[in-house]
Amino acid sequence: MECTVDWGGPEGMLFVARTGSGHVTAMDGAPDGGGHNLAPRPMEMMLAGAGGCAAYDVVLILKRGRHAIKGCQVKLEAERAETDPKVFTRIHFAFSVTGTGLPQAAVERAVKLSHEKYCSASAMLAQTAEITHSVSIHEA
Structure with missing residues (x-):
């Protein structure tokens, strides 16, 4: 099993995970932690x-x-x-x-x-x- 997680860049705390089975999901942080609340924690x-x-x-x-x-x-x-x-x-x-x-x-x-x-x-x-x-x- 494998997964790759990429940071969305310096404007926030958005991360995009790509799974070994070919699916993509996003994760984000709370605004008080630098995130923009765009996805689940x-x-x-x-x-x-x-x-x-x-x-x-x-x-x-x-x-x-x-x-x-x-x-x-x-x-x-x-x-x-x-x-x-x-x-x-x-x-x-x-x-x-x-x-x-x-x-x-x-x-x-x-x-x-x-x-x-x-x-x-x-x-x-x-x-x-x-x-x-x-x-x-x-x-x-």
Whole structure:
């Protein structure tokens, strides 16, 4: 896996990342740090990556279990250390899963498997952060 990150120049703190899979994304800083608020912060991207990784696992596990999943949303709330490096110290993943006849146990198992076995991003962040989960299921 590879990625190249280029600084946008001396007029701000915009960075453009080009991934090995051929995609491009931007990151920017807050105005008080020299940025122009044109894109997510790098740490927001890390949080989004963890959410995407976990949601991907949950959907895949439920689909492989032949459950009628129709939607999956995960809202992440995080706290960071007050001193540098300002690592994540707590992250809560609130999953909202929609489907037809989804068993609570199956959804909770998918979330648990993601956290304990499959989600690389969560595993890395768990080195500094207390990670918790909640699940709500909605009939579709």
